Amino acid sequence: MxxxxxxxxxxxxxxxxxxxxxxxxxxxxxxxxxxxxxxxxxxxxxxxxxxxxxxxxxxxxxxxxxxxxxxxxxxxxxxxxxVSYAHPLIFLFMGGFMLSIAMERWSLHKRIALKTMLLTGSKPSQQIAGIMLVTAFLSMWMSNTATTVMMLPIGLSIIQMTQTDEQTDAPYNKALLLSIAYAASIGGLATLIGTPPNALMAAYLNENFHIKISFARWMLVGIPLTVLLLFSTWLWLTQMFYQVDKNATRCSKVTFRLQLNELGPVKREETAVLIIFALTALAWMFRPLIAKITGLPLDDTIIAMLSASLLFACPIDRHNRRLLKWKDATKVPWGVLLLFGGGLSLAGLIKSSGLADYIALQVEALDAMPLWLMTIIVVTVIVFLTEITSNTATAAGFLPLLGPIAMSISNTPMTLVIPAAIAASCAFMMPVATPPNAIIFSSGQLRIADMAKTGLMLNLIAIFWISLLGLTLVRWVLNF
Incomplete structure (x- = not known):
């Protein structure tokens, strides 16, 4: 009471x-x-x-x-x-959710979950480690939004399989779901195509300073940072904040095998969904190559909506049954689409009103500080600012201002531009901060307070690693 x-x-x-x-x-x-x-x-x-x-x-x-x-x-x-409420990202969400619903309708997500968990240990922390590694790897090549939409039903299925009706384990549930959101954001840091601020940073440096960062060289920076952040996140979620091994129920591989056997042989519907799922994932991963070969103006939203249309259009038997019916669309978490639309609208207002420029100018006034202190301040401001603004908008607003400041204190724009671009993708506290946060929040198993309390420490951890690597590894690898 x-x-x-x-x-x-x-x-x-x-x-x-x-x-x-x-x-x-x-x-x-x-x-x-x-x-x-x-x-x-x-x-x-x-x-x-x-x-x-x-x-x-x-x-x-x-x-x-x-x-x-x-x-x-x-x-x-x-x-x-x-206009922000009809942003292409909203429709990317919608198409991804349709794919997720199709997986759930035909239990494909459960089969994938069981296959995945057979490759991990029975301890809850090992299960979370496995799901984080898969999520992060996918997010290196695909949008973090699409990755999270794919992994959420798998995570929910694992939760259902490792709990009984009599006893649920809220800490384990929260840790597992949050690990998907955080791993999706972190994994994107490893490649130039993994998250928009990375690509924006590379384009800005190339166009304005004739500094070209190759895909492979960036991975020499991005992969170590991703590994450090993933391990730190796993440690915080499973061993310190939630301590899942003490509270959650072990689920042996025998249990997973028995449940996999209960599903029976792979059904035609599962195969059809899996084919669309795989083609969608491949299209997301190789979109630039496909667009170059075909000359078509592809983007992630077009691919997502095409896949969603196929789920409703393709007959799977002679009785003209489809993989999805329109009534299945009622399962789409429309609230989270509104949530993200509101976040995008607020971000647009911050930019159009001049508030983003004002905030950036306050940072510019600190250019007399030592480089290490300036780096920490810039990273901290951007990490927390991107909790309420889009990471792309934050990077777009700050990078043009930070470049000249960095040049004045270190003779190269990379000293501040690169840490700032990375920081723009590290928001772990608010559902509106990133698409992965919003999607995971749509599961209904988390409160904003859960995400805020867990994410605050991860924001601080990210500030530490980004600042440290920005002053050391980034300089060594990129030779400045």
Missing amino acids: SMHVKQENRSWFGLLLGPVVMLMIIILPAPAGLSEASWLTIGLTFWMASWWITEAVPIPVTSFLPLVVAPLLRINHINAVA
């Missing part, structure tokens, strides 16, 4: 806090150097953050705020605000 009262009080506090702060910002004049639109955007950001953290209203409802507040306060026009 006391916990319920505590949660209720927190909800009331959050419900009132956001609007009150917004009202104060409306009344008070904007500080010097800050535009009225930027000032109001700060209020909207605080309002949304307070409602997201306290869950004062349903999470997707908070995502409606930009549609209401921004036009009424003349921060931006309704058309400019609403």
